[in-house]
Structures are given as structure tokens and as C-alpha cells.
Amino acid sequence: MNNILEQLGHCIEFGKINQSSPYPPDMKDMDGADELARQALKMGISASEILQSGLVPGMERVGVKFRENKVFVPQVLMSAKAMHAAMEHLKPFFQSGEVARKGKFVIGTVSGDLHDIGKNLVGMMIEGAGWEVIDLGVDVPASKLIEAIEKNPGCLVGLSALLTTTMINMADTVREIKSSYPSQKILVGGAPLTDNFRKEIGADFYSPDPQGAVEYLQSVTEQIMKLLDFSNIAFETWVFCLKNLLVAESLPPTGHGGPSCRPGD
Ligand code: B1M
Helix, strand or coil, rough: HHHHHHHHHHHHCCCCCCCCCCCCHCCCCCCCCHHHHHHHHHHCCCCHHHHHHHHHHHHHCCCHHHHHCCHHHHHHHHHHHHHHHHHHHHHHHHHCCCCCCEEEEEEEEECCCCCCCHHHHHHHHHHHHHCCEECCCCCCCHHHHHHHHHCCCCEEEEEEEHHHHHHHHHHHHHHHHHHHHHCCCCCECCCCCCCHHHHCCCEEEECCHHHHHHHHHHHHHHHHHHHHHHCCCCHHHHHHHHHHHCCCCCCCCCCCCCCCCCCCC
């Protein structure tokens, strides 16, 4: 059973979409993510196990290699395609609610900016890490982001900007979101940004690459889990905690002694 999940992770890592895909050349004619995901489900492996023990570790390895300049954009795009091929088979289990996502992530390129290659990579890596990604596209006004936050309580938000001229729009967007939702966690990225700029505009986290974004979201999840002190929580509890615990400028101390955040407490 583990073997097929390892093979699946390998397909994600090296971008093997399906059997007929010629890429990568050393995996020619071998089963790809498409066939292996289908086989794994047939073997009775749960969709959640396939995601967590096959796809996510594969995508994580790609993220780390990309950060270390060991692979480049085309390879990451192939990995994302392989991930999507496998996810097609798992989709019904997500849609039915049988497999819970880690949370929702709303992402967009700020208004006035049409660059989406980096933003798409970030979205794909985050989706590959087990989050539901709501991609609002490019040239996204603050009002559209606020609408998405309203529709998806407890979501985290990611903003991308590639132009020095749209960095100011990012600042305005963060200000508008924070004035409606002061507790909203906002992650920012894009080539011209720095962590100093992130501080200036009052966003919560800056990542220069997709892997940093994944790790930030993961750290938020872990802090929530530590506060809750158990890992199997209902979705409503998760939403409640994100909405209420993250209101503070910084997260409260982890572990015992932190505030209770179960609905009704
Ligand atoms: Co444009 N462009 N472009 N462009 N373009 C740049 C950004 C530029 C640096 C080129 C240059 O002059 N050397 C320059 C900006 C200069 C500046 O502002 N200082 C520039 C310009 C000026 C323009 C126009 C104004 C040109 C014109 O029309 N006169 C115009 C603006 C249009 C607009 O947006 N309103 C324009 C248009 C375009 C195209 C449409 C032709 C095309 C975009 C196609 C598309 O995205 N669908 C384009 C492209 C392709 C580029 C370059 C060549 C490549 C950008 C890219 O995709 N990089 C770029 C020059 C360059 O970077 N070499 C350039 C690859 C991508 C994987 O990297 O987007 O940095 P990147 O994303 C990274 C990280 O930044 C990070 O992770 C990604 C992966 O590592 N990241 C995040 C990104 N978002 C993140 C969010 C996060 C976390 C990390 O959390 C939420």
C-alpha cells in the first residue's frame, strides 16, 4: 500500500502526469499520477491518505527544490499538472466532505497588475499542501477580496504584486481589508516586495517563494492545533477558532493555559 503512495509522490515530484505523458523521459510508458491515484482508490486507500501520504509529500519536495533553485518554473508546472490529474480522482471525496481540507486560502494579484505566473504557482503549491484555494485571478480590487472573505469565514488571504507601481495598490488593499476585518491574516509576495514593505503596509507575513507561503499556512494551522490540543476538530470549530483566536495582533501563547475557543465556551 505504501509503495503505491510513494510512487504517486514520485510522480508528483517529477511531474509524471499519466502513462502517455512523455515527461520526464526516464519515466516513459510508466503509470503516472492519473493511473496511480485511480489504482490507489481501487485498492481501498482513502482519499485523505492518498492526499496526505502521497501527493502532499511529493509537492513539498518540489517546493523545497524550487526554493533551492534545483528545479525551475517548467518543472513546477509539470508537478502541478500531475497533482491536478491525481486530484481529479479525489475531488468527489472533497466535494462530499468525506475528506476535510486544512482550510481555505483566497489568493489574487492586486488591482492594476496582470502578472499571474507566480501567483498561480503559489496557489498550486498551497492546494498541493491540502488547502482549498479560491483564486480570484488578476487585477483584483479590494472589494472583491472583501466579498470573498465574507463568503469564506476563517479563510487566509494571499496577495501578489509584480510591479513597483502596483505595490501601492497592495498597501491600499491591505488597509481596506484590515479596516473591515482587522483580524484577517494576509500573506503577501511578489518579486519587488521585501519584509520591510510587508511591515510598512501592515500585512502579516511575507514570503519570497511558494514554499514559504505553504510553511506559513502550516504554522498557523499548527498553532491552532496546539491551542486546541487535539487534532480532530469539526469544521465549525476550526472556523470559529480562526475568526476569534486570530483577532489578536499576535497569536496567544500555545499549549495549556491559552484561551478556550470551543463554540459556546
Ligand atoms: Co511584466 N514586468 N509587465 N509582463 N514581466 C516584469 C515584472 C518586469 C520586472 C520586467 C522588466 O522590466 N524587467 C517589469 C516590472 C518593473 C517594475 O515594476 N519595477 C514588468 C513590466 C514593466 C510590465 C509592463 C508594465 C510592461 C508594459 O506593458 N510596458 C506590463 C504591465 C501589465 C500589468 O500588469 N498591468 C507587463 C506585462 C507583462 C506580460 C503580460 C507580458 C507578462 C505577464 C504574463 C502573466 O503573468 N500571465 C509579463 C511577464 C511574464 C514579466 C516577467 C518577464 C516575468 C514575470 C514572471 O512570471 N516571473 C517579469 C520580469 C522577470 O521577472 N524576469 C516582468 C516568473 C514567476 C514564477 O516569478 O512572478 O516573481 P514571480 O513569482 C515568484 C515570487 O515572486 C513569489 O513566488 C513566485 C515563484 O517563486 N511570489 C509570491 C509571487 N507572488 C507571490 C505571492 C505570495 C508568495 C510568493 O503569497 C501570496
